[in-house]
Amino acid sequence: MQPYVLIVEDEDSLATLLEYNFEKEGYEVGIARDGEEALLLAAERTPDIILMDWMLPKLSGVEACRRLRRREETQTTPIIMLTARGDETDRITGLDYGADDYIVKPFSIPELFARTRALLRRAKPSLLQDVIRQGDIEIDTKAFRVKCGDTPIHLGPTEFRLLDYFIRNPGRVFSREQLLDAVWGRDVYVEARTVDVHVGRLRKALKKNGKTDPIRTVRSAGYAFEA
Amino acid sequence: MQPYVLIVEDEDSLATLLEYNFEKEGYEVGIARDGEEALLLAAERTPDIILMDWMLPKLSGVEACRRLRRREETQTTPIIMLTARGDETDRITGLDYGADDYIVKPFSIPELFARTRALLRRAKPSLLQDVIRQGDIEIDTKAFRVKCGDTPIHLGPTEFRLLDYFIRNPGRVFSREQLLDAVWGRDVYVEARTVDVHVGRLRKALKKNGKTDPIRTVRSAGYAFEA
DNA sequence: TATCACTGTCATAAGTCTGTCATAATTACA
DNA sequence: TGTAATTATGACAGACTTATGACAGTGATA
Numbered sequence: 001m002q003p004y005v006l007i008v009e010d011e012d013s014l015a016t017l018l019e020y021n022f023e024k025e026g027y028e029v030g031i032a033r034d035g036e037e038a039l040l041l042a043a044e045r046t047p048d049i050i051l052m053d054w055m056l057p058k059l060s061g062v063e064a065c066r067r068l069r070r071r072e073e074t075q076t077t078p079i080i081m082l083t084a085r086g087d088e089t090d091r092i093t094g095l096d097y098g099a100d101d102y103i104v105k106p107f108s109i110p111e112l113f114a115r116t117r118a119l120l121r122r123a124k125p126s127l128l129q130d131v132i133r134q135g136d137i138e139i140d141t142k143a144f145r146v147k148c149g150d151t152p153i154h155l156g157p158t159e160f161r162l163l164d165y166f167i168r169n170p171g172r173v174f175s176r177e178q179l180l181d182a183v184w185g186r187d188v189y190v191e192a193r194t195v196d197v198h199v200g201r202l203r204k205a206l207k208k209n210g211k212t213d214p215i216r217t218v219r220s221a222g223y224a225f226e227a
Numbered sequence: 228m229q230p231y232v233l234i235v236e237d238e239d240s241l242a243t244l245l246e247y248n249f250e251k252e253g254y255e256v257g258i259a260r261d262g263e264e265a266l267l268l269a270a271e272r273t274p275d276i277i278l279m280d281w282m283l284p285k286l287s288g289v290e291a292c293r294r295l296r297r298r299e300e301t302q303t304t305p306i307i308m309l310t311a312r313g314d315e316t317d318r319i320t321g322l323d324y325g326a327d328d329y330i331v332k333p334f335s336i337p338e339l340f341a342r343t344r345a346l347l348r349r350a351k352p353s354l355l356q357d358v359i360r361q362g363d364i365e366i367d368t369k370a371f372r373v374k375c376g377d378t379p380i381h382l383g384p385t386e387f388r389l390l391d392y393f394i395r396n397p398g399r400v401f402s403r404e405q406l407l408d409a410v411w412g413r414d415v416y417v418e419a420r421t422v423d424v425h426v427g428r429l430r431k432a433l434k435k436n437g438k439t440d441p442i443r444t445v446r447s448a449g450y451a452f453e454a
Numbered sequence: 455t456a457t458c459a460c461t462g463t464c465a466t467a468a469g470t471c472t473g474t475c476a477t478a479a480t481t482a483c484a
Numbered sequence: 485t486g487t488a489a490t491t492a493t494g495a496c497a498g499a500c501t502t503a504t505g506a507c508a509g510t511g512a513t514a
Contacts, residue, residue, distance in 0.1 A: 024408070110336060114247035115240065144400045144445045156471055157447040193491090194473055200492060219481065219490065383460055420502090421462055427503065446470070446501065 001141075001164055003120060003127045004028045006047035008038040008064065009082065010057055018051065021109050035059025039067060045186070046073045048124055049116055052099070054083040062097045069098040078119035082107075126168050134167045135214060135227030137206065148206055158183065159202045166215070166225035175222040199223055230347055230355075231255045233274035235265040235291065236309065237284055245278065248336050253395075262286025266294055273300045275351055276343055279326070281310040296325040305346035309334075361394045362441060362454030364433065375433055385410070386429045393442070393452035402449040426450055 005027045009015040019029045030047065032038035034057045042050070050068070052061045059067075061081060068074040081102035101115050121128055130142040138147045141164060146153045155163065161183045165174075174182070176192040184190055203213055216224045232254045236242040242258055249256045257274065259265035261284045269277070277295070281288045288308060295301040308329035328342050348355050357369040365374045368391060373380045382390065388410045392401075401409070403419040411417055430440055443451045 108336075110248055110251075111240075111244050114244040117247055118243045142399045143451060144448050158472075190472090191474065193475090196491065197473075197493080204493095217491070385461070417461095418463065420464090423502065424462075424504085431504095444502070 001127070001161075001168065002026055002028045003048040003124070004030065004045065005116070006030045006032065006038065006041055006050045008032045008035070008050065008052040008056065008061065010034055010053060010055075017109075018112075021113075025113060033057075035061065035064035038064050042068060042074055042077075043071075047077060048127055049120055050074075050077055050079045051112075051116075052079055052081055054081050054102075065098045076123065078123045080112075080115060080119065132164075132167055134170050134225070136211060137163075137167065137214060137227075139164060139167060148211065153205055153208070155202070155205055158198055159205060162198055162202055163206075163225075166223075170225050170227060173218045173222050173224040178222065195223075229253055229255045230275040230351070231257065231272065232343070233257045233259065233265065233268055233277045235259045235262065235277065235279040235283065235288065237261055237280060237282075244336075245339075248340075252340060260284075262288065262291035265291050269295060269301055269304075270298075274304060276347055277301075277304055277306045278339075278343075279306055279308055281308050281329075292325045303350065305350045307339075307342060307346065359391075359394055361397050361452070363438065364390075364394065364441060364454075366391060366394060375438065380432055380435070382429070382432055385425055386432060389425055389429055390433075390452075393450075397452050397454060400443075400445045400449050400451040405449065422450075 003026075005022055007015060007018050007022070007029060009018065009031070010033050015031050015033070019031055022029050030041050030045070032041050036058050038050075038052065038056075039059070041047075052064060054061045056064065065079055065081070068077065068079070078101070079099045081099040082105060083102055084105050100119055103112060103115060117128065126132055131138060131140045136149045139145070139160075144160065146155055146160065146163065162179070165179070165182050176195040179195050180188070180190055180192065199215060199217075203215055206215075207213060214225055214227065216226055218224060232249050234242060234245050234249070234256060236245065236258070237260050242260070246256045246258055257268050257272070259268050263285050265277075265279065265283075266286070268274075279288045279291060283291065286294075292306055292308070295304065295306065305328070306326045308326040309332060310329055311332050327346055330339060330342060344355060358365060358367045360366075363376045366372070366387075371387060373382055373387065373390065389406070392406070392409050403422040406422050407415070407417055407419065426442060426444075430442055433442075434440055441452055441454065443453055445451060
């Protein structure tokens with residue numbers, strides 16, 4: 001799954017530039033124009049990392065940062081502050097407002113990428129990994145390959161994304177709605193029962209290999225993946 | 228084989244930036260935070276080239292450099308010194324401490340690449356070869372020639388660039404958009420489906436030789452090259 | 455100017471995948 | 485044990501993706 005980066009920046013040209021570059025680099029990108037919008041977007045879908053301008057309309061970057069930290073979902077989400085040279089550099093360097101890193105404008109895009117990756121590696125290493133393993137199942141997200149033990153397994157696109165999501169969140173139970181949101185996308189209208197069918201297909205594909213079923217059905221709750 | 232570059236730099240942000248850029252450029256990267264660690268890492272695996280900060284904790288760059296020169300394996304390993312403007316420039320320019328080149332901070336990444344390549348070309352030309360092989364396919368990027376096994380293969384310019392890109396990134400799946408960006412160029416407007424056609428032509432050209440199709444179609448994702 | 459190689463687009467055919475439904479199987483609980 | 489609720493599964497039509505041959509336009513070259 002691609003990392004989701006939330007960019008909070010009121011200056012249009014910079015926002016567009018960042019969006020373009022991050023998309024190119026393989027991130028999914030959300031853009032907020034001010035602090036309030038940032039809080040909204042972050043609530044809708046928890047970002048994997050946040051880039052936030054220091055100076056923002058309505059709600060300053062610092063304040064937005066504080067509020068994000070108060071929410072459980074974004075408590076540990078890495079935040080990089082974008083600051084102009086003059087911005088109270090002392091306090092920034094202290095990073096006492098809850099950001100994990102800061103970068104002074106003008107900055108180079110590769111440097112921003114580098115820092116982003118560094119933070120992601122610390123916070124969510126699985127997002128940057130090409131190969132993820134759980135038990136004897138292994139998926140290579142760059143090569144789009146799945147292996148169970150030594151035998152390669154063919155999955156359709158949806159089953160692949162489903163397994164990818166499961167394997168990154170092992171043990172956790174997801175409702176059908178949650179799976180639809182995460183795997184199909186938030187604005188796709190699909191019958192919830194369809195999840196059953198795809199879980200079934202995924203099971204069948206994985207089971208061919210004999211091993212035990214790695215997907216647990218939780219009655220009246222959903223499904224969970226266990227190694 | 229990718230060249231292995233050892234980066235010796237104590238400042239985190241610069242180390243991360245360099246790591247990111249060199250990895251992206253296709254190098255394998257090792258990072259040491261001080262002179263002692265550098266000696267250890269270099270002993271573990273002999274680098275093809277070393278980038279070393281002039282000022283380092285524990286063991287200065289100059290001293291680390293000397294000691295590396297005393298070891299047989301690293302006696303001729305190219306070393307580039309990274310220096311701040313103030314650092315005893317005279318002695319550096321003399322390069323009498325055993326480095327092969329130096330570069331003054333702040334430097335541009337492309338410039339660093341250029342010097343790195345220059346030194347590598349002198350020390351280990353085979354690492355920068357123009358001829359790339361994957362399986363029984365061989366392309367000579369300088370001469371624009373392709374061979375499959377022993378039979379020479381004729382490709383049009385686009386197919387050649389496509390194969391060149393594929394062969395440098397074996398195993399990885401690229402979307403049609405990514406391929407357009409990488410092979411056609413960023414600001415060329417071409418239908419995404421055109422990629423299909425060229426992949427088809429490339430396949431046809433390579434298959435003439437009988438062998439199995441080296442390009443894998445990944446439904447709803449793109450194409451990948453496998454040896 | 456005629457020829458030639460190359461490119462991008464399109465139409466069509468072939469092949470896969472998807473979502474839904476009906477029905478069977480399983481589970482929880484009175 | 486019986487019943488209601490929930491889940492598993494096979495079948496299927498339709499939607500979507502990809503492969504491929506044809507073709508016209510371009511520019512280079514003789």
